[in-house]
Amino acid sequence: MGPAVHAFLLSLLLGISVCGRPTYTSRIVGGQDAVKGHWPWQVSLRMGQTHICGGSLITEQWILTAAHCLTTTWTIFTYTVWLGSIYADYSSEGLQYYVSKVIIHPNFHETTADIALLKLYSPVPFTSVTLPICLPTIKEHLTIPASCWVTGWGETKKMKGTDFYSTLQAAEVPVINHKACDRLYNPVGIYLPGSEPVIKEDMICAGNTNSMKDSCKGDSGGPLSCLIDNVWIQIGLVSWGIGCGQTLPGVYTSVIYYQKWINATISRAEVLHPKNLNLSDFLLPTVLLSLPLLGPSWT
Structure with missing residues:
Protein backbone atom coordinates (compact mmCIF):
# COMPACT_ATOMS: atom_id res chain seq x y z
CA MET A 1 0.00 0.00 0.00
CA GLY A 2 1.62 3.23 -1.19
CA PRO A 3 1.78 6.63 0.55
CA ALA A 4 -1.05 8.03 -1.60
CA VAL A 5 -3.38 5.26 -0.45
CA HIS A 6 -2.39 5.84 3.20
CA ALA A 7 -3.12 9.56 2.80
CA PHE A 8 -6.49 8.76 1.21
CA LEU A 9 -7.50 6.44 4.06
CA LEU A 10 -6.39 9.00 6.63
CA SER A 11 -8.49 11.67 4.92
CA LEU A 12 -11.56 9.44 5.14
CA LEU A 13 -10.95 8.73 8.83
CA LEU A 14 -10.49 12.41 9.64
CA GLY A 15 -13.50 13.48 7.59
CA ILE A 16 -11.36 15.63 5.29
CA SER A 17 -12.78 16.31 1.83
CA VAL A 18 -11.49 13.78 -0.68
CA CYS A 19 -13.17 15.23 -3.77
CA GLY A 20 -10.93 15.71 -6.76
CA ARG A 21 -8.00 13.89 -5.17
CA PRO A 22 -7.53 10.51 -6.88
CA THR A 23 -5.14 8.03 -5.31
CA TYR A 24 -3.56 7.31 -8.69
CA THR A 25 -2.17 10.35 -10.48
CA SER A 26 -0.05 9.04 -13.35
CA ARG A 27 -0.54 11.22 -16.44
CA ILE A 28 -1.78 9.65 -19.66
CA VAL A 29 -1.68 10.67 -23.29
CA GLY A 30 -4.90 12.26 -24.54
CA GLY A 31 -7.12 9.95 -26.53
CA GLN A 32 -5.70 6.77 -25.01
CA ASP A 33 -7.07 4.21 -22.57
CA ALA A 34 -7.58 5.62 -19.09
CA VAL A 35 -5.71 4.26 -16.09
CA LYS A 36 -7.78 2.56 -13.39
CA GLY A 37 -8.45 4.93 -10.50
CA HIS A 38 -7.26 8.05 -12.32
CA TRP A 39 -10.81 9.32 -12.96
CA PRO A 40 -12.76 7.83 -10.00
CA TRP A 41 -15.70 10.22 -10.46
CA GLN A 42 -16.46 9.07 -14.02
CA VAL A 43 -19.76 7.21 -14.36
CA SER A 44 -21.61 5.47 -17.16
CA LEU A 45 -25.30 6.35 -17.34
CA ARG A 46 -27.24 3.37 -18.65
CA MET A 47 -30.68 2.56 -19.88
CA GLY A 48 -31.00 -0.97 -18.61
CA GLN A 49 -27.56 -2.40 -19.33
CA THR A 50 -26.79 -0.16 -22.31
CA HIS A 51 -24.40 2.79 -22.01
CA ILE A 52 -26.06 6.00 -23.22
CA CYS A 53 -24.06 8.84 -21.65
CA GLY A 54 -21.36 9.81 -19.23
CA GLY A 55 -21.66 11.62 -15.92
CA SER A 56 -19.75 12.46 -12.77
CA LEU A 57 -20.08 11.59 -9.11
CA ILE A 58 -20.26 14.89 -7.19
CA THR A 59 -21.40 13.65 -3.74
CA GLU A 60 -21.97 10.22 -2.23
CA GLN A 61 -25.49 10.16 -3.70
CA TRP A 62 -25.63 12.66 -6.58
CA ILE A 63 -24.59 12.42 -10.24
CA LEU A 64 -24.17 15.33 -12.65
CA THR A 65 -24.97 14.74 -16.33
CA ALA A 66 -26.48 16.35 -19.43
CA ALA A 67 -30.22 16.94 -19.66
CA HIS A 68 -30.41 15.76 -23.28
CA CYS A 69 -29.32 12.29 -22.15
CA LEU A 70 -32.66 11.74 -20.43
CA THR A 71 -36.07 10.92 -21.86
CA THR A 72 -39.58 10.59 -20.43
CA THR A 73 -40.31 7.54 -22.53
CA TRP A 74 -38.67 5.40 -19.83
CA THR A 75 -39.50 5.29 -16.14
CA ILE A 76 -36.92 6.27 -13.54
CA PHE A 77 -36.01 2.77 -12.42
CA THR A 78 -34.91 1.97 -16.00
CA TYR A 79 -31.85 4.19 -15.48
CA THR A 80 -28.79 2.79 -13.75
CA VAL A 81 -25.38 4.25 -13.03
CA TRP A 82 -22.18 2.25 -13.42
CA LEU A 83 -19.04 3.42 -11.59
CA GLY A 84 -15.75 2.18 -10.21
CA SER A 85 -14.59 0.67 -13.50
CA ILE A 86 -12.88 1.93 -16.64
CA TYR A 87 -14.88 -0.56 -18.72
CA ALA A 88 -18.29 0.22 -20.18
CA ASP A 89 -19.11 -3.48 -20.38
CA TYR A 90 -19.96 -5.51 -17.29
CA SER A 91 -16.99 -6.04 -15.00
CA SER A 92 -16.69 -7.46 -11.49
CA GLU A 93 -14.73 -4.31 -10.63
CA GLY A 94 -17.69 -2.01 -11.21
CA LEU A 95 -20.70 -1.09 -9.09
CA GLN A 96 -24.25 -0.59 -10.34
CA TYR A 97 -26.64 1.85 -8.66
CA TYR A 98 -30.28 2.60 -9.33
CA VAL A 99 -31.56 6.13 -9.81
CA SER A 100 -34.29 7.38 -7.45
CA LYS A 101 -34.68 10.94 -8.69
CA VAL A 102 -34.03 12.84 -11.93
CA ILE A 103 -33.96 16.64 -11.89
CA ILE A 104 -33.58 18.49 -15.18
CA HIS A 105 -32.89 22.21 -15.23
CA PRO A 106 -36.22 24.01 -15.74
CA ASN A 107 -34.78 26.16 -18.56
CA PHE A 108 -33.51 23.22 -20.57
CA HIS A 109 -34.28 23.51 -24.29
CA GLU A 110 -32.14 21.91 -26.97
CA THR A 111 -28.61 23.13 -26.05
CA THR A 112 -29.64 25.71 -23.43
CA ALA A 113 -29.32 24.72 -19.75
CA ASP A 114 -28.24 21.24 -20.80
CA ILE A 115 -27.68 20.00 -17.27
CA ALA A 116 -29.36 17.50 -14.95
CA LEU A 117 -28.91 15.88 -11.55
CA LEU A 118 -29.54 12.24 -10.65
CA LYS A 119 -30.01 11.07 -7.10
CA LEU A 120 -28.95 7.51 -6.44
CA TYR A 121 -31.15 5.19 -4.43
CA SER A 122 -28.27 4.45 -2.02
CA PRO A 123 -25.02 6.27 -1.21
CA VAL A 124 -21.72 5.33 -2.83
CA PRO A 125 -18.90 4.33 -0.45
CA PHE A 126 -15.75 6.28 -1.25
CA THR A 127 -12.79 4.14 -2.24
CA SER A 128 -9.68 4.60 -4.37
CA VAL A 129 -11.80 3.94 -7.50
CA THR A 130 -15.03 5.73 -6.51
CA LEU A 131 -14.51 9.33 -5.45
CA PRO A 132 -16.43 12.55 -6.22
CA ILE A 133 -14.94 15.35 -8.25
CA CYS A 134 -14.86 18.82 -6.72
CA LEU A 135 -17.16 21.51 -8.06
CA PRO A 136 -16.25 25.20 -8.34
CA THR A 137 -17.05 27.24 -5.25
CA ILE A 138 -19.28 30.24 -5.73
CA LYS A 139 -17.15 32.48 -3.52
CA GLU A 140 -13.83 31.88 -5.25
CA HIS A 141 -12.67 33.09 -8.65
CA LEU A 142 -11.18 30.22 -10.60
CA THR A 143 -8.18 30.59 -12.86
CA ILE A 144 -8.93 28.09 -15.58
CA PRO A 145 -5.80 26.37 -16.92
CA ALA A 146 -4.97 26.43 -20.61
CA SER A 147 -6.02 22.81 -20.99
CA CYS A 148 -8.27 20.36 -19.14
CA TRP A 149 -9.28 16.71 -19.58
CA VAL A 150 -12.38 15.16 -21.09
CA THR A 151 -13.19 11.51 -20.37
CA GLY A 152 -15.76 9.09 -21.72
CA TRP A 153 -16.65 5.95 -23.64
CA GLY A 154 -17.85 7.81 -26.73
CA GLU A 155 -17.05 7.24 -30.37
CA THR A 156 -13.50 7.69 -31.64
CA LYS A 157 -12.03 7.97 -35.12
CA LYS A 158 -10.48 4.53 -34.72
CA MET A 159 -13.81 2.81 -34.13
CA LYS A 160 -15.42 0.72 -36.85
CA GLY A 161 -18.86 -0.84 -36.57
CA THR A 162 -19.31 -0.20 -32.83
CA ASP A 163 -21.32 2.43 -31.00
CA PHE A 164 -19.04 3.15 -28.05
CA TYR A 165 -15.51 2.46 -26.90
CA SER A 166 -15.31 -0.34 -24.31
CA THR A 167 -12.44 1.20 -22.31
CA LEU A 168 -12.66 4.69 -20.82
CA GLN A 169 -10.79 7.23 -22.95
CA ALA A 170 -9.13 10.43 -21.74
CA ALA A 171 -7.93 13.38 -23.79
CA GLU A 172 -6.25 16.62 -22.80
CA VAL A 173 -8.00 19.47 -24.63
CA PRO A 174 -7.27 23.21 -24.74
CA VAL A 175 -9.95 25.49 -23.27
CA ILE A 176 -10.93 28.06 -25.90
CA ASN A 177 -11.80 31.68 -25.27
CA HIS A 178 -15.56 32.26 -25.25
CA LYS A 179 -15.59 34.99 -27.91
CA ALA A 180 -13.08 33.17 -30.08
CA CYS A 181 -15.26 30.05 -29.99
CA ASP A 182 -18.36 31.99 -30.97
CA ARG A 183 -16.48 33.43 -33.96
CA LEU A 184 -15.65 29.88 -35.04
CA TYR A 185 -19.27 28.77 -34.82
CA ASN A 186 -20.73 32.05 -36.06
CA PRO A 187 -18.17 33.63 -38.45
CA VAL A 188 -20.69 36.12 -39.88
CA GLY A 189 -21.69 37.33 -36.41
CA ILE A 190 -18.92 39.92 -36.42
CA TYR A 191 -20.72 41.67 -39.28
CA LEU A 192 -24.08 41.49 -37.48
CA PRO A 193 -23.56 43.21 -34.10
CA GLY A 194 -27.16 42.61 -32.99
CA SER A 195 -27.19 38.88 -33.75
CA GLU A 196 -27.55 36.30 -31.01
CA PRO A 197 -24.31 34.47 -30.17
CA VAL A 198 -24.22 30.74 -30.88
CA ILE A 199 -22.05 30.10 -27.84
CA LYS A 200 -24.14 31.31 -24.93
CA GLU A 201 -22.82 32.50 -21.57
CA ASP A 202 -23.66 29.14 -19.98
CA MET A 203 -21.30 27.28 -22.37
CA ILE A 204 -17.58 26.51 -22.48
CA CYS A 205 -15.58 25.43 -25.53
CA ALA A 206 -12.68 23.00 -25.53
CA GLY A 207 -10.97 20.80 -28.09
CA ASN A 208 -7.95 20.47 -30.32
CA THR A 209 -9.02 20.10 -33.93
CA ASN A 210 -5.42 19.87 -35.15
CA SER A 211 -4.75 16.67 -33.20
CA MET A 212 -8.44 15.60 -33.37
CA LYS A 213 -8.80 15.53 -29.58
CA ASP A 214 -12.45 16.12 -28.80
CA SER A 215 -15.57 14.69 -27.18
CA CYS A 216 -18.08 12.83 -29.32
CA LYS A 217 -21.36 10.92 -29.31
CA GLY A 218 -21.57 8.77 -26.17
CA ASP A 219 -19.43 11.19 -24.15
CA SER A 220 -22.43 13.46 -23.42
CA GLY A 221 -22.82 14.35 -19.75
CA GLY A 222 -19.24 13.42 -18.94
CA PRO A 223 -16.96 15.84 -17.10
CA LEU A 224 -14.47 18.41 -18.33
CA SER A 225 -11.99 18.11 -15.45
CA ILE A 233 -12.41 20.49 -10.42
CA GLN A 234 -15.21 19.99 -12.93
CA ILE A 235 -15.81 23.15 -14.94
CA GLY A 236 -18.01 21.71 -17.67
CA LEU A 237 -19.94 18.71 -18.94
CA VAL A 238 -20.10 17.41 -22.52
CA SER A 239 -23.11 18.93 -24.29
CA TRP A 240 -22.91 19.29 -28.08
CA GLY A 241 -20.77 19.92 -31.13
CA ILE A 242 -20.63 19.74 -34.93
CA GLY A 243 -18.53 16.80 -35.98
CA CYS A 244 -15.94 15.27 -33.69
CA GLY A 245 -12.36 16.52 -33.69
CA GLN A 246 -12.79 18.09 -37.11
CA THR A 247 -13.00 21.85 -37.70
CA LEU A 248 -14.84 23.03 -34.57
CA PRO A 249 -14.22 22.47 -30.83
CA GLY A 250 -16.66 20.68 -28.55
CA VAL A 251 -19.18 22.69 -26.51
CA TYR A 252 -19.72 22.02 -22.81
CA THR A 253 -22.34 23.18 -20.35
CA SER A 254 -20.60 25.45 -17.83
CA VAL A 255 -20.71 23.93 -14.36
CA ILE A 256 -19.37 27.24 -13.04
CA TYR A 257 -22.43 29.04 -14.46
CA TYR A 258 -24.85 26.54 -12.89
CA GLN A 259 -23.09 26.07 -9.56
CA LYS A 260 -25.77 27.95 -7.59
CA TRP A 261 -28.51 25.87 -9.20
CA ILE A 262 -26.66 22.64 -8.38
CA ASN A 263 -26.20 23.59 -4.73
CA ALA A 264 -29.75 24.84 -4.30
CA THR A 265 -31.30 21.82 -6.02
CA ILE A 266 -29.40 19.29 -3.93
CA SER A 267 -30.10 21.18 -0.70
CA ARG A 268 -33.81 21.43 -1.48
CA ALA A 269 -34.04 17.75 -2.40
CA GLU A 270 -32.27 16.68 0.79
CA VAL A 271 -34.65 18.75 2.91
CA LEU A 272 -37.72 17.32 1.16
CA HIS A 273 -36.41 13.75 1.15
CA PRO A 274 -33.76 13.40 3.88
CA LYS A 275 -33.91 9.59 3.60
CA ASN A 276 -33.88 7.22 0.66
CA LEU A 277 -37.06 7.18 -1.39
CA ASN A 278 -39.39 4.21 -1.23
CA LEU A 279 -40.66 2.08 -4.09
CA SER A 280 -43.71 4.27 -4.65
CA ASP A 281 -41.39 7.18 -5.44
CA PHE A 282 -39.59 4.97 -7.96
CA LEU A 283 -42.82 4.54 -9.91
CA LEU A 284 -43.41 8.27 -10.28
CA PRO A 285 -40.78 9.66 -12.68
CA THR A 286 -39.69 13.23 -12.00
CA VAL A 287 -38.13 13.80 -15.41
CA LEU A 288 -39.50 17.12 -16.64
CA LEU A 289 -38.43 17.38 -20.28
CA SER A 290 -37.18 15.16 -23.05
CA LEU A 291 -35.31 14.99 -26.33
CA PRO A 292 -34.41 11.96 -28.42
CA LEU A 293 -31.30 10.40 -26.89
CA LEU A 294 -28.26 12.51 -27.78
CA GLY A 295 -30.65 14.61 -29.84
CA PRO A 296 -28.96 16.99 -32.27
CA SER A 297 -25.72 17.06 -30.27
CA TRP A 298 -23.40 15.88 -33.03
CA THR A 299 -24.09 16.33 -36.70
Whole structure:
Protein backbone atom coordinates (compact mmCIF):
# COMPACT_ATOMS: atom_id res chain seq x y z
CA MET A 1 0.00 0.00 0.00
CA GLY A 2 1.62 3.23 -1.19
CA PRO A 3 1.78 6.63 0.55
CA ALA A 4 -1.05 8.03 -1.60
CA VAL A 5 -3.38 5.26 -0.45
CA HIS A 6 -2.39 5.84 3.20
CA ALA A 7 -3.12 9.56 2.80
CA PHE A 8 -6.49 8.76 1.21
CA LEU A 9 -7.50 6.44 4.06
CA LEU A 10 -6.39 9.00 6.63
CA SER A 11 -8.49 11.67 4.92
CA LEU A 12 -11.56 9.44 5.14
CA LEU A 13 -10.95 8.73 8.83
CA LEU A 14 -10.49 12.41 9.64
CA GLY A 15 -13.50 13.48 7.59
CA ILE A 16 -11.36 15.63 5.29
CA SER A 17 -12.78 16.31 1.83
CA VAL A 18 -11.49 13.78 -0.68
CA CYS A 19 -13.17 15.23 -3.77
CA GLY A 20 -10.93 15.71 -6.76
CA ARG A 21 -8.00 13.89 -5.17
CA PRO A 22 -7.53 10.51 -6.88
CA THR A 23 -5.14 8.03 -5.31
CA TYR A 24 -3.56 7.31 -8.69
CA THR A 25 -2.17 10.35 -10.48
CA SER A 26 -0.05 9.04 -13.35
CA ARG A 27 -0.54 11.22 -16.44
CA ILE A 28 -1.78 9.65 -19.66
CA VAL A 29 -1.68 10.67 -23.29
CA GLY A 30 -4.90 12.26 -24.54
CA GLY A 31 -7.12 9.95 -26.53
CA GLN A 32 -5.70 6.77 -25.01
CA ASP A 33 -7.07 4.21 -22.57
CA ALA A 34 -7.58 5.62 -19.09
CA VAL A 35 -5.71 4.26 -16.09
CA LYS A 36 -7.78 2.56 -13.39
CA GLY A 37 -8.45 4.93 -10.50
CA HIS A 38 -7.26 8.05 -12.32
CA TRP A 39 -10.81 9.32 -12.96
CA PRO A 40 -12.76 7.83 -10.00
CA TRP A 41 -15.70 10.22 -10.46
CA GLN A 42 -16.46 9.07 -14.02
CA VAL A 43 -19.76 7.21 -14.36
CA SER A 44 -21.61 5.47 -17.16
CA LEU A 45 -25.30 6.35 -17.34
CA ARG A 46 -27.24 3.37 -18.65
CA MET A 47 -30.68 2.56 -19.88
CA GLY A 48 -31.00 -0.97 -18.61
CA GLN A 49 -27.56 -2.40 -19.33
CA THR A 50 -26.79 -0.16 -22.31
CA HIS A 51 -24.40 2.79 -22.01
CA ILE A 52 -26.06 6.00 -23.22
CA CYS A 53 -24.06 8.84 -21.65
CA GLY A 54 -21.36 9.81 -19.23
CA GLY A 55 -21.66 11.62 -15.92
CA SER A 56 -19.75 12.46 -12.77
CA LEU A 57 -20.08 11.59 -9.11
CA ILE A 58 -20.26 14.89 -7.19
CA THR A 59 -21.40 13.65 -3.74
CA GLU A 60 -21.97 10.22 -2.23
CA GLN A 61 -25.49 10.16 -3.70
CA TRP A 62 -25.63 12.66 -6.58
CA ILE A 63 -24.59 12.42 -10.24
CA LEU A 64 -24.17 15.33 -12.65
CA THR A 65 -24.97 14.74 -16.33
CA ALA A 66 -26.48 16.35 -19.43
CA ALA A 67 -30.22 16.94 -19.66
CA HIS A 68 -30.41 15.76 -23.28
CA CYS A 69 -29.32 12.29 -22.15
CA LEU A 70 -32.66 11.74 -20.43
CA THR A 71 -36.07 10.92 -21.86
CA THR A 72 -39.58 10.59 -20.43
CA THR A 73 -40.31 7.54 -22.53
CA TRP A 74 -38.67 5.40 -19.83
CA THR A 75 -39.50 5.29 -16.14
CA ILE A 76 -36.92 6.27 -13.54
CA PHE A 77 -36.01 2.77 -12.42
CA THR A 78 -34.91 1.97 -16.00
CA TYR A 79 -31.85 4.19 -15.48
CA THR A 80 -28.79 2.79 -13.75
CA VAL A 81 -25.38 4.25 -13.03
CA TRP A 82 -22.18 2.25 -13.42
CA LEU A 83 -19.04 3.42 -11.59
CA GLY A 84 -15.75 2.18 -10.21
CA SER A 85 -14.59 0.67 -13.50
CA ILE A 86 -12.88 1.93 -16.64
CA TYR A 87 -14.88 -0.56 -18.72
CA ALA A 88 -18.29 0.22 -20.18
CA ASP A 89 -19.11 -3.48 -20.38
CA TYR A 90 -19.96 -5.51 -17.29
CA SER A 91 -16.99 -6.04 -15.00
CA SER A 92 -16.69 -7.46 -11.49
CA GLU A 93 -14.73 -4.31 -10.63
CA GLY A 94 -17.69 -2.01 -11.21
CA LEU A 95 -20.70 -1.09 -9.09
CA GLN A 96 -24.25 -0.59 -10.34
CA TYR A 97 -26.64 1.85 -8.66
CA TYR A 98 -30.28 2.60 -9.33
CA VAL A 99 -31.56 6.13 -9.81
CA SER A 100 -34.29 7.38 -7.45
CA LYS A 101 -34.68 10.94 -8.69
CA VAL A 102 -34.03 12.84 -11.93
CA ILE A 103 -33.96 16.64 -11.89
CA ILE A 104 -33.58 18.49 -15.18
CA HIS A 105 -32.89 22.21 -15.23
CA PRO A 106 -36.22 24.01 -15.74
CA ASN A 107 -34.78 26.16 -18.56
CA PHE A 108 -33.51 23.22 -20.57
CA HIS A 109 -34.28 23.51 -24.29
CA GLU A 110 -32.14 21.91 -26.97
CA THR A 111 -28.61 23.13 -26.05
CA THR A 112 -29.64 25.71 -23.43
CA ALA A 113 -29.32 24.72 -19.75
CA ASP A 114 -28.24 21.24 -20.80
CA ILE A 115 -27.68 20.00 -17.27
CA ALA A 116 -29.36 17.50 -14.95
CA LEU A 117 -28.91 15.88 -11.55
CA LEU A 118 -29.54 12.24 -10.65
CA LYS A 119 -30.01 11.07 -7.10
CA LEU A 120 -28.95 7.51 -6.44
CA TYR A 121 -31.15 5.19 -4.43
CA SER A 122 -28.27 4.45 -2.02
CA PRO A 123 -25.02 6.27 -1.21
CA VAL A 124 -21.72 5.33 -2.83
CA PRO A 125 -18.90 4.33 -0.45
CA PHE A 126 -15.75 6.28 -1.25
CA THR A 127 -12.79 4.14 -2.24
CA SER A 128 -9.68 4.60 -4.37
CA VAL A 129 -11.80 3.94 -7.50
CA THR A 130 -15.03 5.73 -6.51
CA LEU A 131 -14.51 9.33 -5.45
CA PRO A 132 -16.43 12.55 -6.22
CA ILE A 133 -14.94 15.35 -8.25
CA CYS A 134 -14.86 18.82 -6.72
CA LEU A 135 -17.16 21.51 -8.06
CA PRO A 136 -16.25 25.20 -8.34
CA THR A 137 -17.05 27.24 -5.25
CA ILE A 138 -19.28 30.24 -5.73
CA LYS A 139 -17.15 32.48 -3.52
CA GLU A 140 -13.83 31.88 -5.25
CA HIS A 141 -12.67 33.09 -8.65
CA LEU A 142 -11.18 30.22 -10.60
CA THR A 143 -8.18 30.59 -12.86
CA ILE A 144 -8.93 28.09 -15.58
CA PRO A 145 -5.80 26.37 -16.92
CA ALA A 146 -4.97 26.43 -20.61
CA SER A 147 -6.02 22.81 -20.99
CA CYS A 148 -8.27 20.36 -19.14
CA TRP A 149 -9.28 16.71 -19.58
CA VAL A 150 -12.38 15.16 -21.09
CA THR A 151 -13.19 11.51 -20.37
CA GLY A 152 -15.76 9.09 -21.72
CA TRP A 153 -16.65 5.95 -23.64
CA GLY A 154 -17.85 7.81 -26.73
CA GLU A 155 -17.05 7.24 -30.37
CA THR A 156 -13.50 7.69 -31.64
CA LYS A 157 -12.03 7.97 -35.12
CA LYS A 158 -10.48 4.53 -34.72
CA MET A 159 -13.81 2.81 -34.13
CA LYS A 160 -15.42 0.72 -36.85
CA GLY A 161 -18.86 -0.84 -36.57
CA THR A 162 -19.31 -0.20 -32.83
CA ASP A 163 -21.32 2.43 -31.00
CA PHE A 164 -19.04 3.15 -28.05
CA TYR A 165 -15.51 2.46 -26.90
CA SER A 166 -15.31 -0.34 -24.31
CA THR A 167 -12.44 1.20 -22.31
CA LEU A 168 -12.66 4.69 -20.82
CA GLN A 169 -10.79 7.23 -22.95
CA ALA A 170 -9.13 10.43 -21.74
CA ALA A 171 -7.93 13.38 -23.79
CA GLU A 172 -6.25 16.62 -22.80
CA VAL A 173 -8.00 19.47 -24.63
CA PRO A 174 -7.27 23.21 -24.74
CA VAL A 175 -9.95 25.49 -23.27
CA ILE A 176 -10.93 28.06 -25.90
CA ASN A 177 -11.80 31.68 -25.27
CA HIS A 178 -15.56 32.26 -25.25
CA LYS A 179 -15.59 34.99 -27.91
CA ALA A 180 -13.08 33.17 -30.08
CA CYS A 181 -15.26 30.05 -29.99
CA ASP A 182 -18.36 31.99 -30.97
CA ARG A 183 -16.48 33.43 -33.96
CA LEU A 184 -15.65 29.88 -35.04
CA TYR A 185 -19.27 28.77 -34.82
CA ASN A 186 -20.73 32.05 -36.06
CA PRO A 187 -18.17 33.63 -38.45
CA VAL A 188 -20.69 36.12 -39.88
CA GLY A 189 -21.69 37.33 -36.41
CA ILE A 190 -18.92 39.92 -36.42
CA TYR A 191 -20.72 41.67 -39.28
CA LEU A 192 -24.08 41.49 -37.48
CA PRO A 193 -23.56 43.21 -34.10
CA GLY A 194 -27.16 42.61 -32.99
CA SER A 195 -27.19 38.88 -33.75
CA GLU A 196 -27.55 36.30 -31.01
CA PRO A 197 -24.31 34.47 -30.17
CA VAL A 198 -24.22 30.74 -30.88
CA ILE A 199 -22.05 30.10 -27.84
CA LYS A 200 -24.14 31.31 -24.93
CA GLU A 201 -22.82 32.50 -21.57
CA ASP A 202 -23.66 29.14 -19.98
CA MET A 203 -21.30 27.28 -22.37
CA ILE A 204 -17.58 26.51 -22.48
CA CYS A 205 -15.58 25.43 -25.53
CA ALA A 206 -12.68 23.00 -25.53
CA GLY A 207 -10.97 20.80 -28.09
CA ASN A 208 -7.95 20.47 -30.32
CA THR A 209 -9.02 20.10 -33.93
CA ASN A 210 -5.42 19.87 -35.15
CA SER A 211 -4.75 16.67 -33.20
CA MET A 212 -8.44 15.60 -33.37
CA LYS A 213 -8.80 15.53 -29.58
CA ASP A 214 -12.45 16.12 -28.80
CA SER A 215 -15.57 14.69 -27.18
CA CYS A 216 -18.08 12.83 -29.32
CA LYS A 217 -21.36 10.92 -29.31
CA GLY A 218 -21.57 8.77 -26.17
CA ASP A 219 -19.43 11.19 -24.15
CA SER A 220 -22.43 13.46 -23.42
CA GLY A 221 -22.82 14.35 -19.75
CA GLY A 222 -19.24 13.42 -18.94
CA PRO A 223 -16.96 15.84 -17.10
CA LEU A 224 -14.47 18.41 -18.33
CA SER A 225 -11.99 18.11 -15.45
CA CYS A 226 -9.27 20.66 -14.67
CA LEU A 227 -6.33 20.27 -12.29
CA ILE A 228 -6.32 23.51 -10.28
CA ASP A 229 -4.02 23.88 -7.25
CA ASN A 230 -3.51 20.10 -7.23
CA VAL A 231 -7.24 19.41 -7.01
CA TRP A 232 -9.44 18.18 -9.86
CA ILE A 233 -12.41 20.49 -10.42
CA GLN A 234 -15.21 19.99 -12.93
CA ILE A 235 -15.81 23.15 -14.94
CA GLY A 236 -18.01 21.71 -17.67
CA LEU A 237 -19.94 18.71 -18.94
CA VAL A 238 -20.10 17.41 -22.52
CA SER A 239 -23.11 18.93 -24.29
CA TRP A 240 -22.91 19.29 -28.08
CA GLY A 241 -20.77 19.92 -31.13
CA ILE A 242 -20.63 19.74 -34.93
CA GLY A 243 -18.53 16.80 -35.98
CA CYS A 244 -15.94 15.27 -33.69
CA GLY A 245 -12.36 16.52 -33.69
CA GLN A 246 -12.79 18.09 -37.11
CA THR A 247 -13.00 21.85 -37.70
CA LEU A 248 -14.84 23.03 -34.57
CA PRO A 249 -14.22 22.47 -30.83
CA GLY A 250 -16.66 20.68 -28.55
CA VAL A 251 -19.18 22.69 -26.51
CA TYR A 252 -19.72 22.02 -22.81
CA THR A 253 -22.34 23.18 -20.35
CA SER A 254 -20.60 25.45 -17.83
CA VAL A 255 -20.71 23.93 -14.36
CA ILE A 256 -19.37 27.24 -13.04
CA TYR A 257 -22.43 29.04 -14.46
CA TYR A 258 -24.85 26.54 -12.89
CA GLN A 259 -23.09 26.07 -9.56
CA LYS A 260 -25.77 27.95 -7.59
CA TRP A 261 -28.51 25.87 -9.20
CA ILE A 262 -26.66 22.64 -8.38
CA ASN A 263 -26.20 23.59 -4.73
CA ALA A 264 -29.75 24.84 -4.30
CA THR A 265 -31.30 21.82 -6.02
CA ILE A 266 -29.40 19.29 -3.93
CA SER A 267 -30.10 21.18 -0.70
CA ARG A 268 -33.81 21.43 -1.48
CA ALA A 269 -34.04 17.75 -2.40
CA GLU A 270 -32.27 16.68 0.79
CA VAL A 271 -34.65 18.75 2.91
CA LEU A 272 -37.72 17.32 1.16
CA HIS A 273 -36.41 13.75 1.15
CA PRO A 274 -33.76 13.40 3.88
CA LYS A 275 -33.91 9.59 3.60
CA ASN A 276 -33.88 7.22 0.66
CA LEU A 277 -37.06 7.18 -1.39
CA ASN A 278 -39.39 4.21 -1.23
CA LEU A 279 -40.66 2.08 -4.09
CA SER A 280 -43.71 4.27 -4.65
CA ASP A 281 -41.39 7.18 -5.44
CA PHE A 282 -39.59 4.97 -7.96
CA LEU A 283 -42.82 4.54 -9.91
CA LEU A 284 -43.41 8.27 -10.28
CA PRO A 285 -40.78 9.66 -12.68
CA THR A 286 -39.69 13.23 -12.00
CA VAL A 287 -38.13 13.80 -15.41
CA LEU A 288 -39.50 17.12 -16.64
CA LEU A 289 -38.43 17.38 -20.28
CA SER A 290 -37.18 15.16 -23.05
CA LEU A 291 -35.31 14.99 -26.33
CA PRO A 292 -34.41 11.96 -28.42
CA LEU A 293 -31.30 10.40 -26.89
CA LEU A 294 -28.26 12.51 -27.78
CA GLY A 295 -30.65 14.61 -29.84
CA PRO A 296 -28.96 16.99 -32.27
CA SER A 297 -25.72 17.06 -30.27
CA TRP A 298 -23.40 15.88 -33.03
CA THR A 299 -24.09 16.33 -36.70
